[in-house]
Amino acid sequence: MARIQTSSDRQSSDNPQIWTHLKNAIAASSGFQRWLLERDTQFQKLSLEQQVQRYLRETLENLAY
Numbered sequence: 813m814a815r816i817q818t819s820s821d822r823q824s825s826d827n828p829q830i831w832t833h834l835k836n837a838i839a840a841s842s843g844f845q846r847w848l849l850e851r852d853t854q855f856q857k858l859s860l861e862q863q864v865q866r867y868l869r870e871t872l873e874n875l876a877y
Contacts, residue, residue, distance in 0.1 A: 835864045 838844050839860055844867055848856060
């Protein structure tokens, strides 16, 4: 299966403002907030960047099934 390159894989993003705005919009969503509450407290100590990446990864994995 092909690996999709993420913004964290690149040394510099094409437009870091787009990722910042998208990350903040995702973090403000009710789905993300509910997902985060279901995680343990250690997980909640991760950076917002890491939390959003994991949320997107899990969401896409669930949609793939």
